Amino acid sequence: MGLIITLVVIAGVIFWAISTYNSMVAGRNRFKNGYAQIDVQLKRRYDLIPNLVEVAKGYMKHERETLEAVIQARNQAVTANAQVSADPSDATAVQALSRSEGALASSLGKMFALSEAYPDLKANENMLQLTEELTSTENKISFARQAYNDSVMQYNTSIEQFPGNIFAGMFGFKAGELLQATEAPEERKAVKVSF
Numbered sequence: 001m002g003l004i005i006t007l008v009v010i011a012g013v014i015f016w017a018i019s020t021y022n023s024m025v026a027g028r029n030r031f032k033n034g035y036a037q038i039d040v041q042l043k044r045r046y047d048l049i050p051n052l053v054e055v056a057k058g059y060m061k062h063e064r065e066t067l068e069a070v071i072q073a074r075n076q077a078v079t080a081n082a083q084v085s086a087d088p089s090d091a092t093a094v095q096a097l098s099r100s101e102g103a104l105a106s107s108l109g110k111m112f113a114l115s116e117a118y119p120d121l122k123a124n125e126n127m128l129q130l131t132e133e134l135t136s137t138e139n140k141i142s143f144a145r146q147a148y149n150d151s152v153m154q155y156n157t158s159i160e161q162f163p164g165n166i167f168a169g170m171f172g173f174k175a176g177e178l179l180q181a182t183e184a185p186e187e188r189k190a191v192k193v194s195f
Contacts, residue, residue, distance in 0.1 A: 020164055024173050027155035028089070031176045034148035035088035038179070041141040042081050042101075048137065049074045049108070052130045056111065059121035063114050070111050073104040094177035145179050152176035 053067050060067065080100040083093040115121050156175045159168035167173070 017167070020167050021171065024155070024158055024164065024168060024171075027151070027158050028173065028176075031148060031151035031155050032088045034144070034151040035084065038141060038144040038148055039081060039085050041137055041144055042077070045134065045137045045141065046074055046078050046081075048130060048134050049104075052127070052134065053111075055124060055127045055130060056115060056121060059118045059124070060114065063111075066107070066111050066114055070104075070107045073100070073107040076100045077104045089174055089176055091175075091177035094179060098180055149178050152178050 049070065053070055056063075057067055077097070077100040080093070080097040084090065084097045087093065121127055158164050159173045159175060
């Protein structure tokens with residue numbers, strides 16, 4: 001009888017350990033999938049930006065520096081996004097992406113603010129369509145970031161709570177990094193797209 005009880009307890013512990021490990025793997029995969037959803041929307045935005053700049057270029061001839069800053073910020077964000085796509089659990093890469101996205105939002109904001117002085121640009125049909133698509137994409141990015149951060153929070157909680165923290169340490173589970181706004185106040189503001 002004692003042997004049966006011992007075997008049941010051992011089987012229960014083994015089942016519990018496997019279940020804990022599998023739930024951590026599932027949590028990690030959820031937050032990686034969450035980033036993949038952000039990645040899709042970021043790529044869409046990155047593809048829209050050169051078209052916006054190209055349309056604006058014809059009207060904003062004297063604002064070349066601003067337009068070049070937008071393209072440069074976009075290229076830096078693309079590079080940072082590629083690094084995070086390779087490993088969404090890399091905290092340094094996620095922080096670099098947050099900074100580059102903040103710089104991109106800031107440069108886009110400056111471009112849109114300057115475009116207010118160009119009524120023909122504001123009335124351009126291509127510009128109106130592109131800004132509508134950009135606005136829609138920004139909303140999708142916002143929702144995808146929220147879902148990603150929720151997944152990261154759940155995963156981080158599971159690897160920090162006892163006894164999950166023991167398994168996390170044994171099997172190399174590392175905490176995920178939340179996507180956060182950077183510290184510069186102008187980068188915390190949403191990109192305002194209005195034409």
